[in-house]
Amino acid sequence: MSTASDFMGHELSSAERRAIRQEKRMVRISRAAGPLTAIGLGWSVPLMKMAAGDDPRSNLSALWKGLIVPLIGILAFLAAWAALAPQVQTSLGTVPGPVQVWQQVEGLYADHQRGREDRVEFYERQEARNAKLVEQGMADRAKVRAYTGAPTYPEQIFTSLKTVFLGFLLATIIAVPVGIACGLSSTVSGALNPLIQIFKPVSPLAWLPIVTMIVSALYANASDALPKSMVVSAITVTLCSLWPTLINTSLGVASIDKDLVNVGKVLQLSTSKTITKLVLPSAMPLIFTGLRLSLGVGWMVLIAAEMLAQNPGLGKFVWDEFQNGSSDSLARIIVAVITIGIVGFILDRIMAALQTAFTFSSTR
Numbered sequence: 001m002s003t004a005s006d007f008m009g010h011e012l013s014s015a016e017r018r019a020i021r022q023e024k025r026m027v028r029i030s031r032a033a034g035p036l037t038a039i040g041l042g043w044s045v046p047l048m049k050m051a052a053g054d055d056p057r058s059n060l061s062a063l064w065k066g067l068i069v070p071l072i073g074i075l076a077f078l079a080a081w082a083a084l085a086p087q088v089q090t091s092l093g094t095v096p097g098p099v100q101v102w103q104q105v106e107g108l109y110a111d112h113q114r115g116r117e118d119r120v121e122f123y124e125r126q127e128a129r130n131a132k133l134v135e136q137g138m139a140d141r142a143k144v145r146a147y148t149g150a151p152t153y154p155e156q157i158f159t160s161l162k163t164v165f166l167g168f169l170l171a172t173i174i175a176v177p178v179g180i181a182c183g184l185s186s187t188v189s190g191a192l193n194p195l196i197q198i199f200k201p202v203s204p205l206a207w208l209p210i211v212t213m214i215v216s217a218l219y220a221n222a223s224d225a226l227p228k229s230m231v232v233s234a235i236t237v238t239l240c241s242l243w244p245t246l247i248n249t250s251l252g253v254a255s256i257d258k259d260l261v262n263v264g265k266v267l268q269l270s271t272s273k274t275i276t277k278l279v280l281p282s283a284m285p286l287i288f289t290g291l292r293l294s295l296g297v298g299w300m301v302l303i304a305a306e307m308l309a310q311n312p313g314l315g316k317f318v319w320d321e322f323q324n325g326s327s328d329s330l331a332r333i334i335v336a337v338i339t340i341g342i343v344g345f346i347l348d349r350i351m352a353a354l355q356t357a358f359t360f361s362s363t364r
Contacts, residue, residue, distance in 0.1 A: 025052040038356040040349045043067035096331035101338070104331040112152035119147045146224070151312050157339065160313030163230050164302045164347075167237025168295050174238070175245035175294070176287065180275060182246070183253025183283070200243040204301045207239045208232070208308050229311040236305040241298035248290025252283030288355035295351055299344045314340060 029052060033045045043066035046059035078098050085095040096104075130142035151159065182189040215232050222228040256279060264274045280287075306315025318336045321329040 026054065034356055035353060038349065038353040040345070090330065092325060092330050093327055096334060100331045101334050104328060104335050107328070108153040108332070108335065112154050115149060115152040115155075118149055122147050122149070153317065156313050156317050157343065159230070159311065160302060160306065160315070161343070163233050163306070163311060163313055164237055164295075164298050166230070167234035167302070168241060168298050170234065170238040171242035171294055171298065172245060172291065175242040175290070176249050179246045179249025179287075179290075180253050180279065180283075182250035184275075184279070189250065189254075196243065196246065199239075202240070204236050204240045204304050205308070207236050208305060211235045211239070212309065227311075229306075229309045232309040233302060233305040233311040233313070233315075236309070237298040237301050240301040241294040244293035244297060245287070245290035248286045248293070249283065252286030252290075253279055255286075256282040284359045285355070288351065288359055292348060292351040292355070295347055296344060299340070299347060303340060 026049070029045060029048045032048075033042070036042055036044055043063060046063040046066070050056050050059045082097045082099070085097040088095040126145065130144070133139060133142045178192070182192055212232050215228060215235065219228055219231055222231070260278045260282060261274075264278050269277065302313070303315040303318065305311070306313045307319040310316055310319075314336055318333055321332045321336070
């Protein structure tokens with residue numbers, strides 16, 4: 001491909017200028033391909049290439065595999081669901097199909113809108129009442145109360161996200177340093193490996209009663225910003241999700257090039273500089289793999305923890321609808337299941353994008 005430097009000394013023709021502009025566009029698209037693929041938008045790359053004037057044949061093939069085939073799979077699943085759902089009878093009626101589930105999505109959004117309006121009206125009435133009391137000289141009777149209405153569905157999603165990130169953050173703070181220590185020292189690894197193998201398979205349902213009793217004893221004065229049920233759920237997530245990060249960090253540190261370690265010894269680097277300058281950059285791909293696995297495990301564990309701890313998130317929503325037993329409950333539970341899956345996918349894509357940004361790999 002010709003470049004501008006090849007035409008120094010004479011004026012470029014319009015065709016040559018177009019070729020240079022197209023080459024620059026293709027370079028920009030190639031640079032964007034890695035991040036777009038990491039966040040699940042790799043199918044947009046062939047569209048951009050065709051828009052930039054690239055050969056449509058190879059791009060159409062990539063578009064078929066990256067977008068059309070997944071869409072066909074989703075449509076086939078929806079068709080099978082719509083056809084088979086009415087044939088399954090439960091105690092609450094037939095299993096709802098896609099149309100009934102979508103109606104519940106609209107209903108939950110309408111409930112959210114009404115909840116927001118009720119909240120605004122509550123604070124407006126409270127403000128007007130307090131202003132009137134101040135005018136009457138009774139300012140001491142003016143009070144500010146928090147809105148205590150039931151959380152809406154989007155608010156429950158936000159509560160679950162806040163809880164899982166709290167648990168994931170605690171798991172990362174514990175797992176990464178311990179994993180580095182295990183990777184650098186065979187003695188530490190030998191001492192901790194039996195404990196890791198024992199506690200790694202423990203179910204969150206087994207951890208939850210222990211965590212509940214300990215949190216109740218140590219966290220007696222719970223704050224409104226961090227209620228006890230959220231702390232219980234977050235610590236349960238921590239205990240179940242730290243193992244993938246710990247194991248992958250240990251493996252990544254233990255498998256770094258020995259020449260790098262020898263270079264650190266020759267340069268007489270301190271332990272902290274050896275870890276930050278040599279160990280972590282080399283082990284980062286496996287560390288991020290562990291973090292992605294830990295976040296996925298934590299998101300799965302969270303739902304069960306919220307059901308039993310009654311943390312007002314998606315798990316409690318599912319449990320309340322199951323206990324409610326109305327004709328709409330089953331459809332609402334399916335809405336929650338789909339929401340859990342979509343949020344889990346988005347969290348994984350976020351971690352994949354961070355991995356692409358902070359590590360050197362073939363996808364970058």
